Amino acid sequence: xxxxxxxxxxxxxxxxxxxxxxxxxxxxxxxxxxxxxxxxxxxxxxxxxxxxxxxxxxxxxxxxxxxxxxxxxxxxxxxxxxxxxxxxxxxxxxxxxxxxxxxxxxxxxxxxxxxxxxxxxxxxxxxxxxxxxxxxxxxxxxxxxxxxxxxxxxxxxxxxxxxxxxx
Amino acid sequence: xxxxxxxxxxxxxxxxxxxxxxxxxxxxxxxxxxxxxxxxxxxxxxxxxxxxxxxxxxxxxxxxxxxxxxxxxxxxxxxxxxxxxxxxxxxxxxxxxxxxxxxxxxxxxxxxxxxxxxxxxxxxxxxxxxxxxxxxxxxxxxxxxxxxxxxxxxxxxxxxxxxxxxxxxxxxxxxxxxxxxxxxxxxxxxxxxxxxxxxxxxxxxxxxxxxxxxxxxxxxxxxxxxxxxxxxxxxxxxxxxxxxxxxxxxxxxxxxxxxxxxxxxxxxxxxxxxxxxxxxxxxxxxxxxxxxxxxxxxxxxxxxxxxxxxxxxxxxxxxxxxxxxxxxxxxxxxxxxxxxxxxxxxxxxxxxxxxxxxxxxxxxxxxxxxxxxxxxxxxxxxxxxxxxxxxxxxxxxxxxxxxxxxxxxxxxxx
Numbered sequence: 001x002x003x004x005x006x007x008x009x010x011x012x013x014x015x016x017x018x019x020x021x022x023x024x025x026x027x028x029x030x031x032x033x034x035x036x037x038x039x040x041x042x043x044x045x046x047x048x049x050x051x052x053x054x055x056x057x058x059x060x061x062x063x064x065x066x067x068x069x070x071x072x073x074x075x076x077x078x079x080x081x082x083x084x085x086x087x088x089x090x091x092x093x094x095x096x097x098x099x100x101x102x103x104x105x106x107x108x109x110x111x112x113x114x115x116x117x118x119x120x121x122x123x124x125x126x127x128x129x130x131x132x133x134x135x136x137x138x139x140x141x142x143x144x145x146x147x148x149x150x151x152x153x154x155x156x157x158x159x160x161x162x163x164x165x166x167x
Numbered sequence: 168x169x170x171x172x173x174x175x176x177x178x179x180x181x182x183x184x185x186x187x188x189x190x191x192x193x194x195x196x197x198x199x200x201x202x203x204x205x206x207x208x209x210x211x212x213x214x215x216x217x218x219x220x221x222x223x224x225x226x227x228x229x230x231x232x233x234x235x236x237x238x239x240x241x242x243x244x245x246x247x248x249x250x251x252x253x254x255x256x257x258x259x260x261x262x263x264x265x266x267x268x269x270x271x272x273x274x275x276x277x278x279x280x281x282x283x284x285x286x287x288x289x290x291x292x293x294x295x296x297x298x299x300x301x302x303x304x305x306x307x308x309x310x311x312x313x314x315x316x317x318x319x320x321x322x323x324x325x326x327x328x329x330x331x332x333x334x335x336x337x338x339x340x341x342x343x344x345x346x347x348x349x350x351x352x353x354x355x356x357x358x359x360x361x362x363x364x365x366x367x368x369x370x371x372x373x374x375x376x377x378x379x380x381x382x383x384x385x386x387x388x389x390x391x392x393x394x395x396x397x398x399x400x401x402x403x404x405x406x407x408x409x410x411x412x413x414x415x416x417x418x419x420x421x422x423x424x425x426x427x428x429x430x431x432x433x434x435x436x437x438x439x440x441x442x443x444x445x446x447x448x449x450x451x452x453x454x455x456x457x458x459x460x461x462x463x464x465x466x467x468x469x470x471x472x473x474x475x476x477x478x479x480x481x482x483x484x485x486x487x488x489x490x491x492x493x494x495x496x497x498x499x500x501x502x503x504x505x506x507x508x509x510x511x512x513x514x515x516x517x518x519x520x521x522x523x524x525x526x527x528x529x530x531x532x533x534x535x536x537x538x539x540x541x542x543x544x545x546x547x548x549x550x551x552x553x554x555x556x557x558x559x560x561x562x563x564x565x566x567x568x569x570x571x572x573x574x575x576x577x578x579x580x581x
Contacts, residue, residue, distance in 0.1 A: 019550075
């Protein structure tokens, strides 16, 4: 079972990880201690690997700091589900292998609810109901399966879309 | 049947050129990246990823990368100083010539000032405000650390060709109204996700100077945009490729018209850049600090305009006016033309060219219960220091008037 961590709209990277707690200002080993340190201090203490974040639109807006999505990845967030993501955050998610789904479940799931995330379907199962998630394109599924774009590149020596592209 | 070549947006033109195939909105393309930019805040991570994950001891094209120390510059703590030592060592090892140490200025300002970007290029910056390069009609966009490392290792990367929102600008700015006011107005109108995954083009601004174009392009990030492009018309001294320009009939996702003749100074209230209203609506808001600077509004024309308002006036008691020129060159020019003397006479404090307190790490962060009026680009909770502090955003003109009165003041009311 995965716990739902519910957030509102426009969650910015300064909330996810304030600049003052960047690995640059603290240390790489401590990254997992700081997600939502000011916005929601209990998050980092109670989050378990496999938990999911459900949020309103424009999740991850603000700075390009990759350590914001990486902090979520490091603590084991299995998926973030929001109607839309800020573009750099979305891109960083692909690079890192953090699964981001564009869907609005804020009205149907509750904070603290225990649900099942089915990555194959993909869907959320909660209290006898199934909430489908959008199927990512094939190339993105491959990237996720490899653990992110960097891992994909290391395995294949190229980017997933690269065939026939002039260097 | 012969292929009919449909007209393209600026983004479609640039990404077609960079991918070597005709690219239209929605396509996924692999593009050659002409220039990369990274700064002190995130370069250490890029170095680690290159060395440890990608096993790249030497990046293949060190001249492609420009490195800046501007976010915490000069270093504020031993940790930041150590990180900068690591960057300087790596820059030396890699033979990177485009290195700009503490004091040279904010990356985006210097990239354009030094001509390190050019019209029609694809530029990846390790910073969200890399849309600024659209001021010279480059496709500038922000990426994260691993994305940057991969780009440096390979010289190319993927992009989804964005749809484009066209902003049709009519008329000219009223006195004391800054391109920043147009940007804030658009944030209020479209919302901070109004251009997510999209590009923004500004049409009708061929009369606007480069400083103003940089402000507009940079601030498109606050709409969630992937790129913000100004058509390369009226760009003096920049070589524009013959294939680049506005094409009649290009498809826009949306067109927004703004009449500048009816646009007063705007302010974004905490804690969102879309929380926008005319400056006059905030006339009772008392401030503790006024900050003029950053890649948004720390350029010479911004400082000059603020100085014109501050000439013969004094900063209000109990208010700290912090001015941080966007670059060393801006600082020198402001010294040479007397702008700096005027600011100092009014009671301003001058900081080292760079990002200053914008990201809340040094040089003027705010404490609990404090209010800062800032010309920067974000006012999220905790962005500029204490999460119990408040940041209002506006133009350098509104900032100057606010510094004099001690409460937020529309510059035409001074």
